[in-house]
Amino acid sequence: MRNQTHDTNATLADRAVLVSLYTNDLKLKEVNLEYSLAELVGLAETAGVEVLDTITQNKDTKDPKWFIGKGKVEELKLRIDELGATTAIFDQELSGAQVRNLEAALDVKIIDRTQLILDIFAGRAKTREGIVQVELAQLSYLLPRLSGQGKNLSRLGGGIGTRGPGETKLETDRRHIRDRINELKGHLHEMVRHRTLHRERRKKTGIFQVALVGYTNAGKSTLLKQLTQADVLVENQLFATLDPTSRNLMLPAGKEIVLTDTVGFIQNLPHDLVAAFRATLEEANEADLILHIVDSSSDNRSDQMKVVQKVLEELGASGKEQMTVFNKIDLCSPEEREMLTTEGEYIKINAYSPSDLDKLKEAVQERMTGDTLTFRIPSDRGDLAAHVYRIGEVLEQSFDESDILYNVRINRLDYEKLGYVLEPYTEA
Known part of the structure; x- marks a missing residue:
C-alpha cells in the first residue's frame, strides 16, 4: 500500500x-x-x-x-x-x-x-x-x-x-478494483472475527463496557486520555483520531470497566465509510453504556447531537442505555451552562478538571449498580459469602443467630451472571 x-x-x-x-x-x-x-x-x-x-x-x-x-x-x-x-x-x-x-x-x-x-x-x-x-x-x-x-x-x-x-x-x-474490494472484504471479515471473539471474551469476564461516542472534535480522545492516561493523540482537529482505543478504568468502588473511544461522527458521513467502519462503530452497539460526548461550546450543538443519534439509529444502537456528557463547559458562560439540558440523564464537565472526572466516574458507577439488596447467608457457607462479594459492594453486614446478613449494592452485570445462586432476603 x-x-x-x-x-x-x-x-x-x-x-x-x-x-x-x-x-x-x-x-x-x-x-x-x-x-x-x-x-x-x-x-x-x-x-x-x-x-x-x-x-x-x-x-x-x-x-x-x-x-x-x-x-x-x-x-x-x-x-x-x-x-x-x-x-x-x-x-x-x-x-x-x-x-x-x-x-x-x-x-x-x-x-x-x-x-x-x-x-x-x-x-x-x-x-x-x-x-x-x-x-x-x-x-x-x-x-x-x-x-x-x-x-x-x-x-x-x-x-x-x-x-x-x-x-x-x-x-x-x-x-x-472489484477483485481488490473482495480481497479487502476478506481481510476485514477476518479482523471482524477477531474483534468479535475479543468482545465475547470481555463479556464472559463480566466486565462492564462503556463506549464514548460523539461528534468529531467533541473531546472523546481527551476524555479517554484524562481518565485512563491512555497514549492517544489529542488535537483540536476534525478526525484527529480514527482507530478505536480501549482502556481499563478503575471506578471509585474498586470495580474495573473497559472504556472505548470510537471514531467521531459528522453530518453526511459517507455511506461507504459507515459500511466499512461498521465493525469499529459496533463497539457502541456492544457497550453496556454509551457516553454521548457533546461539545458544549459549539453553536451547532443541537444539530451535532441529532447527527450522533441518527448514526446510532443506523447502527441499531439507539436503544442502548445512554448518558449525555456535556464537555468543554469551561468555554461556556454561566448562563450558557444553565441552558445545557437534554432528555434523559446528563452531566456537565470539563475533561481537564479532576473533580469533574471524579463526578463522571461516580455517575458511571451509579449506572452500573442496581438496587440495594439484603442476603441472609449461614455463617458456615463461605462459598455463598464469596458470591456476595462478587455481585456488588457490601455496604454493611450484621449477625442474626447463626446467619450473617449482608446489605449489598448490586452490580447489574455481576448479579445477572452470578446472582442465580443467591436469594435476596426479605423479612417475614
Missing part, C-alpha cells in the same frame, strides 16, 4: 474554492447551509488545503449535468482564474458525469465532500484494520465513478483526493 503521509509540497499546492448548492430537498431536511459550509472549510483545512473563497447557489433541484447550473459554473470559472485556485471542493456528493463535466469546464481538480472526508481518513488511519477499512471505502466510492475521473488521474501527484489506494490502483480496470 502506498505511504499515506502528507506530501508537504503537494499539500501546499492545494488552493481551493468551496462550493455549496442549496436545493429544496435540503430545505425540507432543515439542513443548515451556513453550518455545513463552515464545516466543509474545517474539513478542507484539516486536509491541508488553503481555502480561498466560498460560493453558494440556490436551486430547486441539482443540475444533472453541471450540478450548480451552467451559468454558475461560468461564474465559478472566473473566480477560480482570478484567485489562482487549483481545486474546487463541493459540499455535496457529485456523480461521475458531473465530475467529468465540471473538470472539463473549470480545468481544476474536482473534489466532493465524501471524497474529502475519505481523504482525511486515509491520512489518519494508522492500524492495519483502519487502513483496510479506509481503502475499502475509497474503492467502493470510486468504482462507479471511474468514468468521471478524467484529468484527475493525470493530477495524481499528491494532495487531497489522492491519498490511500494510490494512482496505480485508480488506473486499473473495474475488474481489478
Whole structure:
C-alpha cells in the first residue's frame, strides 16, 4: 500500500474554492447551509488545503449535468482564474458525469465532500484494520465513478483526493478494483472475527463496557486520555483520531470497566465509510453504556447531537442505555451552562478538571449498580459469602443467630451472571 503521509509540497499546492448548492430537498431536511459550509472549510483545512473563497447557489433541484447550473459554473470559472485556485471542493456528493463535466469546464481538480472526508481518513488511519477499512471505502466510492475521473488521474501527484489506494490502483480496470474490494472484504471479515471473539471474551469476564461516542472534535480522545492516561493523540482537529482505543478504568468502588473511544461522527458521513467502519462503530452497539460526548461550546450543538443519534439509529444502537456528557463547559458562560439540558440523564464537565472526572466516574458507577439488596447467608457457607462479594459492594453486614446478613449494592452485570445462586432476603 502506498505511504499515506502528507506530501508537504503537494499539500501546499492545494488552493481551493468551496462550493455549496442549496436545493429544496435540503430545505425540507432543515439542513443548515451556513453550518455545513463552515464545516466543509474545517474539513478542507484539516486536509491541508488553503481555502480561498466560498460560493453558494440556490436551486430547486441539482443540475444533472453541471450540478450548480451552467451559468454558475461560468461564474465559478472566473473566480477560480482570478484567485489562482487549483481545486474546487463541493459540499455535496457529485456523480461521475458531473465530475467529468465540471473538470472539463473549470480545468481544476474536482473534489466532493465524501471524497474529502475519505481523504482525511486515509491520512489518519494508522492500524492495519483502519487502513483496510479506509481503502475499502475509497474503492467502493470510486468504482462507479471511474468514468468521471478524467484529468484527475493525470493530477495524481499528491494532495487531497489522492491519498490511500494510490494512482496505480485508480488506473486499473473495474475488474481489478472489484477483485481488490473482495480481497479487502476478506481481510476485514477476518479482523471482524477477531474483534468479535475479543468482545465475547470481555463479556464472559463480566466486565462492564462503556463506549464514548460523539461528534468529531467533541473531546472523546481527551476524555479517554484524562481518565485512563491512555497514549492517544489529542488535537483540536476534525478526525484527529480514527482507530478505536480501549482502556481499563478503575471506578471509585474498586470495580474495573473497559472504556472505548470510537471514531467521531459528522453530518453526511459517507455511506461507504459507515459500511466499512461498521465493525469499529459496533463497539457502541456492544457497550453496556454509551457516553454521548457533546461539545458544549459549539453553536451547532443541537444539530451535532441529532447527527450522533441518527448514526446510532443506523447502527441499531439507539436503544442502548445512554448518558449525555456535556464537555468543554469551561468555554461556556454561566448562563450558557444553565441552558445545557437534554432528555434523559446528563452531566456537565470539563475533561481537564479532576473533580469533574471524579463526578463522571461516580455517575458511571451509579449506572452500573442496581438496587440495594439484603442476603441472609449461614455463617458456615463461605462459598455463598464469596458470591456476595462478587455481585456488588457490601455496604454493611450484621449477625442474626447463626446467619450473617449482608446489605449489598448490586452490580447489574455481576448479579445477572452470578446472582442465580443467591436469594435476596426479605423479612417475614
